[in-house]
Amino acid sequence: AVSPAVIIPCLMSLSSRGYGVAKGIPTLVIAACSADDVVAISGFGIFLGLTFSKGAPLWKLILHGPIEVIIGVSFGVFWGLLAQWIPNKGHRHVAFFRWLVLLGGGLIALFGAHLIHYDGAGGLATIIMAFVAGMQWRKEGWGDHNPVTKTFKRMWIILEPVIFALIGTEIQVDKINMNTLGLSIVVLLIALLVRMVGTYFAVCGGELTRKEKIFMAFAWLPKATVQAALGPIFLDNVIKQTPEQWEVLGNKEEWTNMGNDILTLAVLSILITAPIGAVCILGFGPKLLSSDNPEEQSEEEKDVESKH
Numbered sequence: 001a002v003s004p005a006v007i008i009p010c011l012m013s014l015s016s017r018g019y020g021v022a023k024g025i026p027t028l029v030i031a032a033c034s035a036d037d038v039v040a041i042s043g044f045g046i047f048l049g050l051t052f053s054k055g056a057p058l059w060k061l062i063l064h065g066p067i068e069v070i071i072g073v074s075f076g077v078f079w080g081l082l083a084q085w086i087p088n089k090g091h092r093h094v095a096f097f098r099w100l101v102l103l104g105g106g107l108i109a110l111f112g113a114h115l116i117h118y119d120g121a122g123g124l125a126t127i128i129m130a131f132v133a134g135m136q137w138r139k140e141g142w143g144d145h146n147p148v149t150k151t152f153k154r155m156w157i158i159l160e161p162v163i164f165a166l167i168g169t170e171i172q173v174d175k176i177n178m179n180t181l182g183l184s185i186v187v188l189l190i191a192l193l194v195r196m197v198g199t200y201f202a203v204c205g206g207e208l209t210r211k212e213k214i215f216m217a218f219a220w221l222p223k224a225t226v227q228a229a230l231g232p233i234f235l236d237n238v239i240k241q242t243p244e245q246w247e248v249l250g251n252k253e254e255w256t257n258m259g260n261d262i263l264t265l266a267v268l269s270i271l272i273t274a275p276i277g278a279v280c281i282l283g284f285g286p287k288l289l290s291s292d293n294p295e296e297q298s299e300e301e302k303d304v305e306s307k308h
Contacts, residue, residue: 001040003224004033005160006274010281011219018291025212025289028203029219037226038127042069044230045120052237052249064118071113072121076128079105083129084136095147098133102148105129119233163228164270184265188272192221215281215288222277223269231266235259 011026020026046065053064083101087094106126113122137146196217203216238252238259246252 001037001223001226002033002220003222003226003274003277004030004037005156005225006222006278007033007219007281010278010285013282014285014289017286019285019289020212020215022290022292023208023212025208025216029216032220034127034131036220038124040226041123041127041230042072042120044233045072045118045123048234048237049118049120051234052241065120068113068118068120069124071116071118072109072124073128075109075121076125077132079109079125080129080132081136083133084140089140095151098137099148099151102130102133102152123229160225163225166232180261181264181268184261184268185272188265188269192273195220211288215284218277218280218284221280222274224274227266227269231263234262 008030011029015021015026045068049064049068053060079101083098083105086101087097091097106129109125109129110122113119113125137148199217199220200213203213208216235256236259238255241249241252241255249255
């Protein structure tokens, strides 16, 4: 999953200077970013549920994933529509109550999904409800920079360092297997390369130029927020298992090592891709994208002339 927290500020910087705006490249990248996160969180939730469901009947294992998706999408759509109607647009404190409804819905989804043992449904529902609410608010005339979005951005200024601090405290450097660390980096680099090639060919059906396709491949490189949120979950679930459950699951130490490896790989993906991705977007954007801003166009022409 790519990180909106890294990508969106970089793309907003480029779009404010007119780069890629004519062909809607910033909008395309951000929209695909959201869809990518939904798929990643859904997939993670499904496989997490299957992993810790050993000993359950076969039919339950088969239906666990689809049920999580159905619960997450259904609750997300319902609560997203609810966020439009409670309160109505003409209410004096509409911004505050819409923020409260959306925040409350996210908390209910996450904790409620955990209570019914369909953890993956919580994260999926949270993304879906925000997406649906945003669509409904746009129909009423609210843009992307509405009061609710601004409030969540202010919260994120405080909560973002907290998430990364918490994931940092989970890492035990003395327990990191150096052999596993090297293999993790190799797997990460191969996955990034395959993803970039796949991204290039995925946008071949449109009217983008070769340079713009290359930019799209780099634009989906950064990873941070989703990895920080999901990275510790496997290890956390391992710690929460009871002695009776370990009789079914097997060796606790082996599962703990797997949890540490997953957490280490999540941290590595953040440390490697977030800064490199941000630099690539801001650095390659002016080189690979055309601008409809006259001032930027004149600067590009001057750069070309100076090279000749």
